[in-house]
Amino acid sequence: MMTAAVNHYFRSSIGRKHLVAITGLLLCGFLVGHLSGNLLLLVGPDAFNIYAHKLISLGPLLYVIETVLALVFLVHLYLAARLNIENRQARGKYTLKTRTGRGTTLMSASMPYTGVVLLVFIILHLMNLKFGTNYQTQVDGVQMRDIYRTTVEYFQSPVSVAWYVFAMACAGFHTAHGFSSAFQSLGLNFPKYYPKIKIISYLYAVTIAGGFAFLSIWCYLKGV
Amino acid sequence: MATTNNMTLNLKIWRQKNQTSEGKLVDYRVENVSPDMSFLEMIDVLNDQLVRKGEDTVAFDHDCREGICGMCSMMINGKAHGGFKNTTTCQVHMRLYKDGDTVVIEPFRAKAFPIVKDLTVDRGAIDKVMAAGGFITANTGNAPDANAMLIPKPVADEAMDAAACIGCGACVASCPNGSGMLFMGAKVSQLALLPQGQPESPKRALNMVYTHDTLGFGNCTTHAECEATCPKGISIEHIARMNREYLKAAFTYHEKNRSEGAG
Structure with missing residues (x-):
């Protein structure tokens, strides 16, 4: 049975921040997997298609994974939006115009905005690629989806590439603050290792945003 | 002159x-x-x-x-x-x-x-958070012997760093979210580090966070603008310690322990 304390936890300022942090870190983990898989684009059409086919072949298990991922994303989105609304109310009518310069960064101040860009991006991303044109191909006699072609074709438009690179810059900004901030929220801030977490946070952001952005430009240059 | x-x-x-x-x-x-x-x-x-x-x-x-x-x-x-x-x-x-x-x-x-x-604001909300923390159990009467309870110097120093908070509310005023987390973190931290505050630590964390959340303060998004503005240089490490204390308390504190003894 849930005690009042546990009950309050899920409604409290700190408890909800813990959930935003945990779901955020899970999404960070997902991006690592996603980028690793996408790097197969560089190997060639067959390698990328076989990888995608293996994922699709998971069948019901894939649906379970996708549902969990969607739930993690929605919890992150919902709680972050709620907390942001509360924070705006707590600040009141007068917003702070000046900063000390020793606290808030462009990354931390833009979290809600980069978050909204990423939400729009993810919807379009799923529509254009996952639910994009379903080409078929055969690799070693096995019939499978030619997701490689869908991807490379999508990035033939400079507008698509520009939007993608912009969205990845937002992802970089969002995770540069979010990754290390998640550790702070979870109470994992010790002088011994927190400076290292901050460095890892920046490295993570640059690697993820740079990696995805690079692949989109690579697709554009590679051509159909 | x-x-x-x-x-x-x-x-x-x-x-x-x-x-x-x-x-x-x-x-x-x-x-x-x-x-x-x-x-x-x-x-x-x-x-x-x-x-x-x-x-x-x-x-x-x-x-x-x-x-x-x-x-x-x-x-x-x-x-x-x-x-x-x-x-x-x-x-x-x-x-x-x-x-x-x-x-x-x-x-x-x-x-x-x-x-x-004019420039006068009612900062009673932070006093309410403080009061919600409650008392610690301590002997009254004569001042205890200075060495009766041994606390390592680095721990005492860290508790003192948190105790340096003067409750001015600059953290709240400078926070883009109007959050009282640095103040509350300092108060929770100061006692969480010392043996004197241990028996009450789960209740203190729960009650303070509960009270904080009902008074119109915002939530922490780790801008660290509070740390930069704090006249006593209190670190957001104390917010992290409070977050740990609160997590521990929320999942381990039992209702039956809630009744207080007659002090």
Whole structure:
């Protein structure tokens, strides 16, 4: 049975921040997997298609994974939006115009905005690629989806590439603050290792945003 | 007294009659400001001028003027306590400003801190959070022997760093989210580090966070603007410690333990 304390936890300022942090870190983990898989684009059409086919072949298990991922994303989105609304109310009518310069960064101040860009991006991303044109191909006699072609074709438009690179810059900004901030929220801030977490946070952001952005430009240059 | 270095300042001060009325910035000119004056003394000079002219003086909070009571507040040029490192408003001296400077003075703003009059705000919300923390169990009577309870120096130092909080509310005023987390973190941390506060630590964390959340404070998004503004240089590490304390308490505290003994 849930005690009042546990009950309050899920409604409290700190408890909800813990959930935003945990779901955020899970999404960070997902991006690592996603980028690793996408790097197969560089190997060639067959390698990328076989990888995608293996994922699709998971069948019901894939649906379970996708549902969990969607739930993690929605919890992150919902709680972050709620907390942001509360924070705006707590600040009141007068917003702070000046900063000390020793606290808030462009990354931390833009979290809600980069978050909204990423939400729009993810919807379009799923529509254009996952639910994009379903080409078929055969690799070693096995019939499978030619997701490689869908991807490379999508990035033939400079507008698509520009939007993608912009969205990845937002992802970089969002995770540069979010990754290390998640550790702070979870109470994992010790002088011994927190400076290292901050460095890892920046490295993570640059690697993820740079990696995805690079692949989109690579697709554009590679051509159909 | 040499008057050669004295300055003339243009002030824009937030004037507001009471909590419900609309406030606005009003221009004032203060002459003969000595660089050796504190910021509050400069306002004393202004108020003296206003009294002589029969005008309403500027209301502002102050008490010890030694940087330890936590009464003085003010957003000076948009920054809590003027934005100088480890400095309260009363310890800001006029030598930091130049002749002819325009200085904007506003109250500490946050939903949790309603304006009482001019630069005076009601910071009672942080007292409520403090009170919700409750008491610790300690022997009364004679002062205990200094070495009766051994606490390693680094731990005592860390507890002291947190205990340095004077409850001025600059963290709330400078937080883009109007959150009281640094204040509360310092208070939770200070006792969580010491053996004296241990038996009450889960209840303290739960009650303080619960009270904080009901008073209109925002939530932490780790901007660390509080740490940058805190006149006592309190680190957001204490927020992290509170987050751990709260997590531990939320999942391990039992209802049956809730009844308190007759102290």
